[in-house]
Amino acid sequence: MPENDDTTPPLTRDALTQAALRVLERDGLDGLSMRKVAAEVGVKAASLYWHVRNKQELLDLLTDAVMASAEPPPREGGWREQFHAYCWRYRRLLLDKRDAAKIVSGRLSPGPHLLGLMEDQLDRLRAAGFSDADAAMATYLLGAFVQGFVLQEQSPISAAEVLGTSRRDIADAAGDRFRALPADTFPNLVALADDLTEPDMDTRFEFCVQRVLDGLATLLPAEQR
Amino acid sequence: MPENDDTTPPLTRDALTQAALRVLERDGLDGLSMRKVAAEVGVKAASLYWHVRNKQELLDLLTDAVMASAEPPPREGGWREQFHAYCWRYRRLLLDKRDAAKIVSGRLSPGPHLLGLMEDQLDRLRAAGFSDADAAMATYLLGAFVQGFVLQEQSPISAAEVLGTSRRDIADAAGDRFRALPADTFPNLVALADDLTEPDMDTRFEFCVQRVLDGLATLLPAEQR
């Protein structure tokens, strides 16, 4: 009888990470405590410190776990197409896992999965004709930009959204607030109230991605753009 | 004797915000507790809830206080020059106040000072020839990008930097780590180790700003760029 039924398997760092991911999905980053993660794996809080130096390190593991589900887009078409897809996939990834943007943005942990993604991006950028220095900077820019965007996107509009209010309603309310401003001191906010509160984040993101890609394109000789 | 010496002046929301700013500078965002802010103004923690709904609201006030010290650049030269300056000033602002990027990024609180900045930016963008929709999007892009960048910039490199280690040493160590990777699976990371660990954040930022401005420029007819 090789399998012993009544002893739980030894707690691994990986099991810990998976448990933390579940707690995160359930209670969000604010509700993610060492005590809850411990309970999730059926152990007391103090035990976690045998496997992990502190909460920071657990969050580092969590960051890499999030990155693990990233899938590079197919290597077809021009560099522009490929990095367009890269940006969209990265955003999707961050949006799909609760509070992922907040977790990832805080720390620059070069986990193994992130390294793989960087390697892949650099390879494509160099193949597209970017210089070594430009390629290195470009990966940085793309990462910072998408993270910054999603962070804004996910942040509750000043404690209002927390309630059941829909995105649409909030946008409308924001628009009303802009329109209600004194038109002599804020003429542009009043005039552009609709444009400023465009609630379709996909449209907004597409606009921003195109700008960044345009900016990178100027680094290449005209015929390679 | 119009001034009464032994009674402290009534506690205002503004005094509270200033106290919070001091605690923030001293102990960082992690060390910013309601109890410490209360102590800073010479009052008990429970008293704060008379002036402020909760900690979130105090953080909203803090966000606006940070924005209050933003100064729009002179209205000279082309739009590109002006927004180049805008980006650099915004980054400076976030770097100068401890953990400012973390505070600002979490929330989308449209405090009065942020409104003023938006109004000013929109005015310049429209004057430069951007369409209403493009101008609205551009302010969003610039904000998200700079915040994303500084957030990366300020984040400790995975719990290492917390110690006295210098930026230069960390970059060197990171470079060594890249070079130590297996060259057959990570050829690009190995080859670009130096470029990837360029520690001069000013250079990095300048590169990124130029890309974003280039991207926005493509929205204008060629003669207005």
Next chain:
DNA sequence: ACCTGAACACCGTTCAAGT
């Protein structure tokens, strides 16, 4: 109108002690 005491339900982390 503004502040306090006291309590509630939590935190992260350490460390001697158990098995």
Next chain:
DNA sequence: ACCTGAACACCGTTCAAGT
């Protein structure tokens, strides 16, 4: 090698009670 009990020094927030 791995886990626990118990403690330490904290949290945010509420609420009856004070002035």
